[in-house]
Amino acid sequence: MKMQRLAVELGISVEKLYQYRKLFVEEGYTFEEKGRSKLGYTKRELALFKRFSELVGLGHKPTRALRLSLKGAVVPKVRVVSVSAIAERLKRKRPNVVRHLTYLENEGYVFQKYDCGSYMLTEKDAKALEYMEDLHNRGYSFKESAGIVAGSCKDLSFSVSELIEDCFLSEEEIILRLKYVRRRWGKKGYKEKNGYYKFTEESYLEFKGEGKKGSLGYMGVLGVAKGLGIDYERVYEYKNYLTGVGYVVKKRENGRYFFTEKDVEAFEYLSDLHRRGYTYKEGAEIVMGLRKDLSFTLKGLSQKFFLSEEEMQIGLKIIRRRWENKDYREKMGYYVFSEVSYQDLSDTLAHRFKKAS
Structure with a gap:
């Protein structure tokens, strides 16, 4: 009855309470005989049970919760998350998550830890690791991502829509500027990944037209x-x-x-x-749009006229005899026509193979 009353007071099952008591004994705690209350334990032991139960409820492993309770350690009243749980959430292996935690620490991010040195991670820390994953998907290395999360450097990765909003420019102008930066900076100060564009501070200033060389996109x-x-x-x-x-x-x-x-x-x-x-x-x-581009590869012509490449070669041989050096040329694997010779090709193929169009 005493155990049942205590279990009710702690808000746990009697079975769970017996497990807790067993753990206390296994960890070397000796329950006192004197000074017991009506519940069968001293005030200190009741306080230990209550504190231990609270810590377990916050996600601490039972052995760690017990040691914290016995020590009287002050622990934030926030739920903790295990490294394994975060690894599962991020779909990463546990050692990878531990390495990311080390990156964050090296950049100045502060974690709560148990006396044994293990991480006492909270939902805030889990969000930090999720942010690292997002930054990595945008083009940053995990080490760079850790610096951004810890606040030692800026996140300068943007989608096209984010650039439009940040720079007050049209999508067409944004695309042109991105091409310029890609050509100007290459891998040194610019990277593209998963629809995001990552800059350095210098390349981003130049993208916005605020660089040392003045307005972006103007070249000599x-x-x-x-x-x-x-x-x-x-x-x-x-x-x-x-x-x-x-x-x-x-x-x-x-x-x-x-x-x-x-x-x-x-x-x-x-x-x-x-x-x-x-x-x-x-x-x-x-x-300038003053004439049509009528240059094609053999494969392109075959697809356009729904013929095999062998059939296409027959048609080209006829056109070559009729038009070569006047309105038909071949160079670098391309076949170049005038509008007149191209129409002749179309008519010739239609007449010869019937199925061409």
């Missing part, structure tokens, strides 16, 4: 040449071909050109079209 001829891996004189050639068909490049007050990422993309496209077999003048007209 040498900057464009370096980014494209070509001679600076070729940059002027690209510019001249494009401006010759109506493309506009901005100038500074001193008359020098300054290029944006949009210009660099136009130069890249022009270069690619030339590689496929177009002249620079023809490529410039395509960039």
Whole structure:
């Protein structure tokens, strides 16, 4: 009856109370004979039982709860979470979680610990580890993530929507600036992962147009040449071909050109079209939308006309005999047509194979 009354007072089952008493004995505690109350224990023992029960209820392992109770240690009245439980929540192995805890400690994050040195983790600590996981998914190493969680460095990773909100720019402008930063900084100050864009402080300032070199995205001829891996004189050639068909490049007050990422993309496209077999003048007209890009790979043509590559080769052989060096070219695995020769190809294939369209 005494054990039952005590169990009711502690809010636990009698069976659980017997387990607690057994643990006390196993840990070397001797229950006193003198000074017992009506419940069969001294006031100190009743207080120990109550404290022990509270700590177990907060998630402490029974052996640790007992030692804390006997010692009279002051412990925050918050629920604790085991390393194993956090590992399961994060879908990580326990040793990995322990390593992440070490990273956090090295960055100045403070954990409560038991006398044995084991972590006394709370939900707050679990949230910190979850934040580390999120930062890692955004492109940070776990060591870098620990520094951000501990407050020793900033989180400079953003999604496109976050950049739009932070910089008050359109999505199109954000995309152009991201391309510039990717070209300008590479892996040194910029990284992309899972739809997030991670910067250093310097690269982010430049992204926002607040860097040492002024407004972001404006490059001189040498900057464009370096980014494209070509001679600076070729940059002027690209510019001249494009401006010759109506493309506009901005100038500074001193008359020098300054290029944006949009210009660099136009130069890249022009270069690619030339590689496929177009002249620079023809490529410039395509960039400006004055003519169609009718260059294809063999696979691309086969898919377009729903023919096998062998059947496509037959059609190309006919077009080659009719149009070569006039309205048809082959270069670097590409087949380049004029509108007239392309229509001829379509008609020829339709007549020969019936199923082409």
